[in-house]
Amino acid sequence: MKLALVIEKYDPSGGGAERSTRQIASELVGRGNDVTVFCAQCPRDLQSDGKITITRMPKSGKLTAARLSRFSQWARTQILQGDFDASISMTTTVPATIVQPRSGTAVETMQRNLAIYSPGKRMVKQLVNQLSPKKRALIKLEKQTLADPMVQAIAANSNYVARQLADHYQYPSEKVTVIPNAATLPDMSDEQRATWRKQVRDGYQIDDDTVVFVFAAMNPLLKGLGPLLIAFERMVAAGMPVVLMLAGKFQKQYADQADAYGIREQVRFVGPTNEMPKLYAASDVLVHPTFYDPSSKVVIEALMMGIPSISTSYNGASDMIVPEESPPRGMVITNPADHDALADAMITMVDPASRQTFSDATVGLAESLSMKVHVDRLVELLDQVVAKN
Known part of the structure; x- marks a missing residue:
């Protein structure tokens, strides 16, 4: 055709x-x-x-x-x-x-972009949207x-x-x-994945026993980085062996936040990358606490690689994380702003047995989500x- x-x-x-x-x-x-x-x-x-x-x-x-x-x-x-x-x-x-x-x-996109703000600021932003020629055109x-x-x-x-x-x-x-939604991933053997895991972890000075959470976003604010850093602070304060890898464009304010929360040593700022499969291979859990995502590509890719995932009810791909007729492949929280619920989900993922159970449920997704x-x-x-x- x-x-x-x-x-x-x-x-x-x-x-x-x-x-x-x-x-x-x-x-x-x-x-x-x-x-x-x-x-x-x-x-x-x-x-x-x-x-x-x-x-x-x-x-x-x-x-x-x-x-x-x-x-x-x-x-x-x-x-x-x-x-x-x-x-x-x-x-x-x-x-x-x-x-x-x-x-x-466009309607849902605008509504959910407002959800990241406090009620007072949300009203101002909503008024700006109503007056915006571009928003009205959309x-x-x-x-x-x-x-x-x-x-x-x-x-x-x-x-x-x-x-x-x-x-x-x-x-x-x-x-x-x-x-x-679906994705295309490169062909990779178990040996290739193991090599990538070692290369990335060695490069970022992460030992084998550390549980690595990966977050990737073009728009970190909308995808929930704010609540994520607060949730991660709770884990670090509890002495858990964890690292958070952040892929994408991040303003200096996020490094400053990590410093203020006392978690800078446990956060790795990867920056923009075209090598997400390598980061998935090095990670144990994908965390994507988004305020809005029609169907997140990173969740699809992570599940295809057998990586358990955490997301929210405002992500269309969450249907793949907790499907109706098969075992869960991770956890879904209702409110993206609920950093306590997010921390609870992440703490659950620190347990190797829980991660393995979720990972086992992803078998077959590499083909069905292709x-x-x-x-x-x-x-x-x-x-x-x-x-x-």
Whole structure:
């Protein structure tokens, strides 16, 4: 098939939505499809990515309200005039044959971004959002997309996203198919994992008996680093043999917080990295106490590698941590701000027997959560909607 994919920003080294888009496009190309990605932003001079064609909106730049609206119109026109068999939009700002809102709905995203603040500051931020041209444009474009007859189906990457569509828009459930989020990981033997574990731990001066928790985020505040540092302080104060590895971009304030809490020696600031599989191999538990995540890529990747995970009820991937019909693979807390509940969950994970029980429950996920299976279901949905037209 000749397929169009749409995303505001195409960056193979970016966050979860960007990496997933690249992985989906690569999987589709690998099956013989002709794939073009339409985007508003991408790394400079990127015109192709392997066999994926990249087409960037002319005269693009920072995504202001005006540029978002122009991108929506431009991308929709490209799809309609490009003689494509079908199209997939990764954003609710642009309609397509199938919309797969990798970031969830704009409405829920804004509400959950407010949740990280105190009640007083939350009211101020809410007023700012209401006055923001860009925020208003996002909501307007989302409403237009969901009402556009071009959209034949929604492929939600979690039950959480499906609930957002029902709660905020009363979107017809028969047009929503849940296709759980997925990931692509490199092939690795037990020996390779053991080598990575030793290399990373030696590099950060972590001994074999230390329990390592890993946290990775592009937006540390939204993903719960504040409560995490408080919870970790309790563990360190109790004399537990633990280390917290932080991957991503972190402002100096977090190092200052670690100093103030007396935990700086137990925290390792890794910084931005494209080598998360090595960090998973070196770690014992993934901790992701997020205030909002449609379906966290890092949770999916960790579970695929057999790493028990801790997250919150505001993460669509938590369905994979505590599934309805199989044993838990970690723990889920209800309130991301509840650092005591988070500390309790992390303390449970210090016990090797508990970690092993959770890890045993992840067997088989490396295949079922693979991008191959995800794209199998996406192609099946594409075939269904194309056949109807």
